[in-house]
Amino acid sequence: MNNRLKVLRAERDWSQSDLAERLAVSRQSVNAIETGKYDPSLPLAFRISELFELPIEAIFSSPTKG
Amino acid sequence: MTRYKSPAMRKYVIRLAVLMTIYLITLFAAVTAFRGNMVSGPAAYALAVLPALPIIGVFWAVMRLLVEEPDEFVRMLLVRQTLVATGFCLTVMTIWEFLQNFDLVPQGSNGFGAAFFWFIGLGVGALYNRITVGSSGGDCA
Numbered sequence: 001m002n003n004r005l006k007v008l009r010a011e012r013d014w015s016q017s018d019l020a021e022r023l024a025v026s027r028q029s030v031n032a033i034e035t036g037k038y039d040p041s042l043p044l045a046f047r048i049s050e051l052f053e054l055p056i057e058a059i060f061s062s063p064t065k066g
Numbered sequence: 067m068t069r070y071k072s073p074a075m076r077k078y079v080i081r082l083a084v085l086m087t088i089y090l091i092t093l094f095a096a097v098t099a100f101r102g103n104m105v106s107g108p109a110a111y112a113l114a115v116l117p118a119l120p121i122i123g124v125f126w127a128v129m130r131l132l133v134e135e136p137d138e139f140v141r142m143l144l145v146r147q148t149l150v151a152t153g154f155c156l157t158v159m160t161i162w163e164f165l166q167n168f169d170l171v172p173q174g175s176n177g178f179g180a181a182f183f184w185f186i187g188l189g190v191g192a193l194y195n196r197i198t199v200g201s202s203g204g205d206c207a
Contacts, residue, residue, distance in 0.1 A: 024136075025137050025138075025139065026072075026137045026139065026140055028137075028139060028140065028201045029137055029138070029139035029140065031201075032139050032199065032200075032201065033139075035200075037199050037200065038139050038142070038199070040138070040139075041138055044138060
């Protein structure tokens with residue numbers, strides 16, 4: 001699933017570790033989500049959405065709609 | 067880059083160290099007692115089983131780690147790792163058993179039982195995660 005996490009993080013000048021700390025997950029998790037190797041659970045997707053103050057669909061693209 | 071270590075992972079490492087220490091002590095005690103013909107009857111059975119208990123404890127520690135690990139991605143890696151370990155162990159033991167059934171390899175396991183191959187499988191699982199996801203998760207091996 002494609003996402004804008006890397007762009008949003010760069011806009012705020014956060015490293016992967018900074019974002020991981022804010023989300024209370026490992027840096028590995030942030031890296032895996034950014035590179036599309038792992039799709040976060042709905043609760044984690046909501047945490048990401050709340051952190052960036054954006055709706056989920058503004059961060060993650062639907063895998064069926066592209 | 068710092069290696070991820072959650073409180074659950076730290077707890078697992080401590081549990082593993084304690085269980086391995088108990089294993090070495092009980093194994094040494096059992097080997098010494100049996101070599102010296104110091105035990106017989108029901109006590110011999112109890113002593114023979116004693117070193118197996120900390121090994122069973124390691125299975126418990128791994129399963130507790132799967133429950134206690136808070137990071138969902140690391141937890142997924144650990145689940146994959148243990149599934150690969152289980153598959154690897156069952157595959158090796160099944161092949162070995164059939165080779166024994168047709169007398170192509172000697173009977174007995176020379177001490178290399180299912181647990182040994184499961185632990186080897188954890189290493190294979192970590193490698194599998196590293197190759198497929200680019201991350202091996204934690205130190206569960």
